[in-house]
Amino acid sequence: MRALADTWTLAKRGLRHVTRSPDTIITVLVMPIAIMLLFVYVLGGALAHQTGSVSYITFIVPGIVVMTVISGIAYAAVRLNMDVQSGIINRFRTMPVAPSSILGGQVASSTLSNLVSSVLVLLVAVAMGFRSQAGAAGWLVFAGILVLFTLATTWLAIFFGLLAKTMEGAGAFSYILILLIFISPSFVPTTSMTPLLRGFAENQPMTPVVETMRSLLVSGTAGPRVWTALAWILGILVAFYLLSVTVYKRKSIVANS
Amino acid sequence: MDAAIEVRSLRKSFKNVSVLKDVSFSVPRGTVFALLGSNGAGKTTTINILTTLIRADGGTATVAGHDVAASPDKVRNEISLTGQFAAVDDRLTGRENLLLIGDLRHVRDSAETASELLRRFGLEEAADRGVSTFSGGMRRRLDIAMSLIGAPSVVFLDEPTTGFDPEARNEMWRTIRSLAEGGTTVFLTTQYLEEADELADTIAVLHQGKIVASGTAGELKKLVPGGLIELTFSDKDSRDAASMLLRSGYELTEDEGPTLTIATDGSVAEVAGVFVRLRDARIEPAEFSQKVATLDDVFLKITGSTDREAE
Numbered sequence: 001m002r003a004l005a006d007t008w009t010l011a012k013r014g015l016r017h018v019t020r021s022p023d024t025i026i027t028v029l030v031m032p033i034a035i036m037l038l039f040v041y042v043l044g045g046a047l048a049h050q051t052g053s054v055s056y057i058t059f060i061v062p063g064i065v066v067m068t069v070i071s072g073i074a075y076a077a078v079r080l081n082m083d084v085q086s087g088i089i090n091r092f093r094t095m096p097v098a099p100s101s102i103l104g105g106q107v108a109s110s111t112l113s114n115l116v117s118s119v120l121v122l123l124v125a126v127a128m129g130f131r132s133q134a135g136a137a138g139w140l141v142f143a144g145i146l147v148l149f150t151l152a153t154t155w156l157a158i159f160f161g162l163l164a165k166t167m168e169g170a171g172a173f174s175y176i177l178i179l180l181i182f183i184s185p186s187f188v189p190t191t192s193m194t195p196l197l198r199g200f201a202e203n204q205p206m207t208p209v210v211e212t213m214r215s216l217l218v219s220g221t222a223g224p225r226v227w228t229a230l231a232w233i234l235g236i237l238v239a240f241y242l243l244s245v246t247v248y249k250r251k252s253i254v255a256n257s
Numbered sequence: 258m259d260a261a262i263e264v265r266s267l268r269k270s271f272k273n274v275s276v277l278k279d280v281s282f283s284v285p286r287g288t289v290f291a292l293l294g295s296n297g298a299g300k301t302t303t304i305n306i307l308t309t310l311i312r313a314d315g316g317t318a319t320v321a322g323h324d325v326a327a328s329p330d331k332v333r334n335e336i337s338l339t340g341q342f343a344a345v346d347d348r349l350t351g352r353e354n355l356l357l358i359g360d361l362r363h364v365r366d367s368a369e370t371a372s373e374l375l376r377r378f379g380l381e382e383a384a385d386r387g388v389s390t391f392s393g394g395m396r397r398r399l400d401i402a403m404s405l406i407g408a409p410s411v412v413f414l415d416e417p418t419t420g421f422d423p424e425a426r427n428e429m430w431r432t433i434r435s436l437a438e439g440g441t442t443v444f445l446t447t448q449y450l451e452e453a454d455e456l457a458d459t460i461a462v463l464h465q466g467k468i469v470a471s472g473t474a475g476e477l478k479k480l481v482p483g484g485l486i487e488l489t490f491s492d493k494d495s496r497d498a499a500s501m502l503l504r505s506g507y508e509l510t511e512d513e514g515p516t517l518t519i520a521t522d523g524s525v526a527e528v529a530g531v532f533v534r535l536r537d538a539r540i541e542p543a544e545f546s547q548k549v550a551t552l553d554d555v556f557l558k559i560t561g562s563t564d565r566e567a568e
Contacts (some may be wrong), residue, residue, distance in 0.1 A: 002363070009360045017348045087344030091403070094308045096333040097361050 003098045010105020011112070017079060018113045025117070028075055032068040032121050036060065039187055040128060050189055054218055057130045061122070062213035063186025066206065067178065068121045069114050069150050073157035074174035076110035080161030081170035099248045103158055110154045111147065118146060138220030142213060145229065149209055152237035153177070159244045180206045205232040261286040261411050261442035262307065266316035269302055276302045278466035280316070284459065286410075289433065289443040291457035293450065293556070298463045300446035301341070304415050307444070308338040321410055337404035338413045343396040344403075347389040351380050351399050354388060355406065362407035374402040378432075394425045401432060412436060414445040418452060430456060450552035460552075464560045478550045481558050484523030485548035486531060490515045490540075499540050503531060518548065 044056045051059040083089045164170035184206040190198045208229035215223030262284040269277040276299045284290040305311045309329040318325045321335035359367030375384045378398040418426040453460045454474045461471035490496040510518040521527035
């Protein structure tokens with residue numbers, strides 16, 4: 001009970017940080033929305049015939065939502081690293097608060113704020129012509145997968161936020177994730193890629209996640225790759241949860257000494 | 258168990274550099290203990306081990322009766338740490354910072370405790386302002402206030418006055434004294450001998466990873482000769498005459514000015530001997546005084562001699 005209460009106390013702190021710095025919310029949203037505008041209005045005309053009966057905006061929305069989450073967790077990593085550098089994490093570490101509460105508070109606030117960002121991006125997409133055939137059940141499963149994906153990648157962000165030596169370095173891992181989104185069927189079907197790239201694109205973790213989200217949004221069904229997607233998500237979640245807690249406990253985070 | 262902190266043969270290395278070689282000391286409950294040392298002596302490493310932030314390579318340390326390695330959570334219930342740099346949350350207000358710690362320490366009346374501390378540390382007016390607008394001194398006061406929530410029985414302060422102006426330093430000293438008066442054990446590190454002298458019941462001098470001296474300020478001062486007599490003359494000629502006269506039998510220190518410092522063993526016979534010789538030779542000093550050894554003298558003597566041993 002105490003651990004849960006502490007997690008909530010720290011999650012509230014994280015949410016205060018988010019709501020008090022509107023500029024960071026905008027920073028998080030600018031990239032996915034700009035990419036969406038760029039792909040739909042600049043490249044969309046040339047790419048539209050690749051997506052069959054599905055409109056191009058509807059085709060790319062899953063990739064854009066994933067990008068929103070990645071953009072948000074990069075900020076979570078920077079925020080955690082700020083706490084490490086300022087000595088606040090050390091203060092918590094000398095208090096009777098469980099590591100899972102301190103890191104969990106960061107995860108909870110990051111997940112909540114990322115869901116809000118995702119909803120905002122979806123609203124922009126709707127304004128741009130995005131339409132879904134999914135019913136309530138489809139949307140619910142979509143939301144569930146989005147939450148799990150956000151949790152898993154947030155733990156990844158926590159790991160890098162703890163390890164990074166500088167605040168600038170803390171968010172750098174997200175560039176690789178963004179690159180993975182581009183080398184996946186997020187914006188163009190993999191059939192148009194060179195064989196080597198196609199092999200990579202079809203087997204990297206972003207692909208089943210994006211394809212499952214797309215299947216849910218377009219037709220309301222999870223599609224054939226949902227289990228692969230869940231396996232990747234849960235694998236990353238467990239691995240980076242364990243890694244983060246280990247780093248938190250073992251690392252002598254002794255700032256400025 | 259009346260020691261608040263008990264440290265035995267503590268050792269710690271970082272990447273083959275031995276920072277703590279063999280550190281032992283004991284701090285009685287309700288007293289102020291100062292760990293004195295220059296930069297890089299191992300003070301922060303010691304404090305990090307005692308506050309459960311890092312683990313020692315060898316030796317034992319208990320805080321408030323609990324082993325820091327075996328039961329860190331029990332230790333964390335009893336302590337607070339104020340590091341060298343104010344660990345406050347810039348994006349919250351002063352009051353919110355205090356409430357956050359109060360909630361995490363599960364104190365019953367978080368809000369009441371926060372208000373009382375804001376009053377006590379003169380932060381009432383700024384309480385609901387963002388901490389990013391606070392001055393350095395205010396941040397530091399908030400930092401200490403946050404450390405006092407939940408009334409920890411042992412308070413660790415890592416160089417609490419480094420970089421302070423004299424006014425802020427005096428204020429910090431008052432805070433530390435009032436903590437000790439309330440029965441809290443205070444462990445502080447400092448590079449300033451004056452600070453240790455002013456505040457601490459017991460002082461340990463940490464030098465090159467070892468405790469090279471420990472005791473009360475008075476005990477440490479006895480390590481340097483006590484009976485120093487300082488004579489000041491009105492002109493250089495009479496000083497030189499006095500110097501000639503006293504050279505046999507006394508250890509003299511001359512500086513550029515008209516002052517002569519004479520080391521005696523502090524006994525009446527030796528002190529009288531100085532003045533008898535001066536009277537017989539009709540040399541009249543303009544002024545004379547007894548010079549009390551300062552902790553600086555002690556520190557330089559101890560660390561100087563261990564440096565020579567090391568060479």
